[in-house]
Amino acid sequence: MMDFRDTKFLFFTGKGGVGKTSLSSAAAVQLADQGNKVLLISTDPASNLTDVLATEVGDKKIAKHPDLSNLSTINIDPEEAGESYKNRAVSSLGMLATPVYRNKVREQLSGACTVEIASFDEFTRFISGEANPEEYDYIVFDTAPTGHTLRLLELPDAWSDFLDHNEGASCIGPSTALKSNHQRYKEVVEVLKDPNQTTFYLVARAEETSLKEAARSAKELAELGMNNQRLLLNGIYTPINLEDEFAVQIAEKAKFQLKNIPQTLSTLPVQEFPLLPYNILGLEKLRSVFSKEKQQLILERENTEEVKMGKTPNLTDLVDDLEKDGHGLIMTMGKGGVGKTVTASAIAIALANRGHKVTLTTTDPAAHLTDYTGQIVDLPAILTVERIDPKVETEIYIEKAVAQRGAGKTEDQIKLIREDLNSPCTEEVAVFHAFSKAIRSAKRQFVVVDTAPTGHTLLLLDTTGSYHKQVVKQSNIDASKLHTPYQMIQDQKITKVILVTLPETTPIREAQSLQSDLERAEIYPYAWVINQSLPTAYKFTDPILLQKRKHQQELIASVKSVSTNNAFQIDYIKEEKIVAEML
Structure with a gap:
């Protein structure tokens, strides 16, 4: 002990x-x-x-x-x-x-x-x-x-x-x-x-x-x-x-x-x-x-008798649904550690493989997009992989702010202004500017955004919403004719929000909580992806995995029974090259 x-x-x-x-x-x-x-x-x-x-x-x-x-x-x-x-x-x-x-x-x-x-x-x-x-x-x-x-x-x-x-x-x-x-x-x-x-x-x-x-x-x-x-x-x-x-x-x-x-x-x-x-x-x-x-x-x-359940649609079925409009913004959201980055990477590569122009990007400072896209030997030329690097965007933003606020100030005062700007608040605003550019191009092509863990995502969307209110307040344009990034995220014809979770009680509860928070902001998720599910087709003989799969099946069945969204399942992949195996 x-x-x-x-x-x-x-x-x-x-x-x-x-x-x-x-x-x-x-x-x-x-x-x-x-x-x-x-x-x-x-x-x-x-x-x-x-x-x-x-x-x-x-x-x-x-x-x-x-x-x-x-x-x-x-x-x-x-x-x-x-x-x-x-x-x-x-x-x-x-x-x-x-x-x-x-x-x-x-x-x-x-x-x-x-x-x-x-x-x-x-x-x-x-x-x-x-x-x-x-x-x-x-x-x-x-x-x-x-x-x-x-x-x-x-x-x-x-x-x-x-x-x-x-x-x-x-x-x-x-x-x-x-x-x-x-x-x-x-x-x-x-x-x-x-x-x-x-x-x-x-x-x-x-x-x-x-x-x-x-x-x-x-x-x-x-x-x-x-x-x-x-x-x-x-x-x-x-x-x-x-x-x-x-x-x-x-x-x-x-x-x-x-x-x-x-x-x-x-x-x-x-x-x-x-x-x-x-x-x-x-x-x-x-x-x-x-x-x-x-x-x-x-x-x-523990009872190992497994739950009888119908087939849950998989990643291919999800990509079939997403490509129908020919363009749009796809955002993967969820708690940290549930597989948002790998899901976003697989969706982006699958769409590009089908001939669609795609930009794959992330707002997550801890994301490792290239770890996953690098698993594919020949990436489609029409796929662009970017990263909204918080450090780079913040540096650009700080230099502009120092130039404005530091005019006429002493060297020591400018040093303190820089120290003041070196915070998550500044980073949040800087990332938002880059994020807005990515959103705009979704009217012409697919943009797949791997977002940061739940709390950061909500803060980002809150910034987007605040920006929308500010634009409406300060603009002379009729509010009904404005189409800010926040409105684009709310528009289900343009944006598909995908909640990624694991077949475990806490991640599912947190995904439900995130969905409620998003809906209060009038952002309605398009689908759930239940990641790392032990495959139903495989005949396990190990008792630990048999019991683990039983619990997972119960949770997946409960999600399908209460969720108003589409539910898709991605099986647990044991190989190192996860994305290659998913595709």
């Missing part, structure tokens, strides 16, 4: 879909079972603690688990934290601030950067004890602060003067909003650096992109002096029946990735956790995560 009692504060971080919530919740349950008072906090905008713990987890106040009184939980809602932070920042301006300046500050604080700082501001209160009505032995965080957030809190003191006397846009707001919390932030950052108080658990699967993300996080944290890190490898599959060829190939694929693990991770203490064929929901299954005996008891009770 793994021991989590080394430090009071435990942070679980990693790429979406690797099992952070399951492992952080299992760790919290284990600590509580050992007689400790534990607080489990999620800072994930798409938190699913309620599902995993099988009890309501609120975002207003700390609540005790009804069946485990030592365990208390709370969600930190980033959007709500951002709004609260914004209100405090505006009220801190004082009575002499004009309404125009107050509105300007509120507008400044409307980006992703503010949400990050606000979330950090909120959870520092739990570390400092301000938000804790009682003392806890351990505090477990599902997701950690990003390197960017932590760096912002170490900005030079010169920021205070700059923010007090400069009305240029700033994602962190007026210095008066930060000064009162400055000492708390400083103390919390020191706690995060202290190996006797804090441990960072980097969660990953035996997959290239997942390991790369964990390595990036490890490097960022180490650069900030947060070196007490552990690597948790989740979902490691060991076949029981070695005569099952499919099972053996899955295991070999994972072994290859682990043999070629990034250098940054190779020196960390590591713990492996097996692939479990059941969904880890509820206390009993959470307790089984660290116990082979409990896993075996659950497996013995």
Whole structure:
């Protein structure tokens, strides 16, 4: 059994879909079972603690688990934290601030950067004890602060003067909003650096992109002096029946990735956790995560009788549907780690193979389009592969902004303007400009966009929507004749939004939540793609995979029964060249 009692504060971080919530919740349950008072906090905008713990987890106040009184939980809602932070920042301006300046500050604080700082501001209160009505032995965080957030809190003191006397846009707001919390932030950052108080658990699967993300996080944290890190490898599959060829190939694929693990991770203490064929929901299954005996008891009770279901359309059927209009914008969306990039790549190449001019691009800073398109030896000449590189677009944008705002300023002032512009807020606007160009060409050809993980995607669309309102407000043109990028995304004749998910409870729930969010913005998804489904045609003999497929079939059947959209299935591919195999 793994021991989590080394430090009071435990942070679980990693790429979406690797099992952070399951492992952080299992760790919290284990600590509580050992007689400790534990607080489990999620800072994930798409938190699913309620599902995993099988009890309501609120975002207003700390609540005790009804069946485990030592365990208390709370969600930190980033959007709500951002709004609260914004209100405090505006009220801190004082009575002499004009309404125009107050509105300007509120507008400044409307980006992703503010949400990050606000979330950090909120959870520092739990570390400092301000938000804790009682003392806890351990505090477990599902997701950690990003390197960017932590760096912002170490900005030079010169920021205070700059923010007090400069009305240029700033994602962190007026210095008066930060000064009162400055000492708390400083103390919390020191706690995060202290190996006797804090441990960072980097969660990953035996997959290239997942390991790369964990390595990036490890490097960022180490650069900030947060070196007490552990690597948790989740979902490691060991076949029981070695005569099952499919099972053996899955295991070999994972072994290859682990043999070629990034250098940054190779020196960390590591713990492996097996692939479990059941969904880890509820206390009993959470307790089984660290116990082979409990896993075996659950497996013995599981019914392996498979669900009888009709044929689910596949990728070829989806491409048949998409090509009917001859052009348009296709956007793959979903939680991180569900396969948006590979799905977008396969759709784009398939359309180009059929003679259509296609541009394949991504707004995801962590995407690896060329990793997939490079698997095809002879790509069609009518396929253009691009990447909206956030760094490049931001640099272009910053140079233009500095030229405008830096006119007549000293060298030191220009340096601070540059520092101010170096934030996700600026990146968001810069990416939007490039994104808009890509959308425009969809009237003449196919444009396939691999979007960023859910939260970033919604922020991008929110920026697009805000831009639309601004254009309507400032333009003399009749609003009914305007066709902004936001309207193009809403227009189902032009845009097909495809929600990509996995045949697992949490990703499906999150896809449903994303669909609801999009529909509130009058954006209606065209189809669902259920990725990495164990093929129904294959005759598995390995009991783990048999049970895994049964659970997947139940979930796919439930999606098809409640979804008003088309549902398409992509089978799990065990070969290295995934896109080539898909096509």
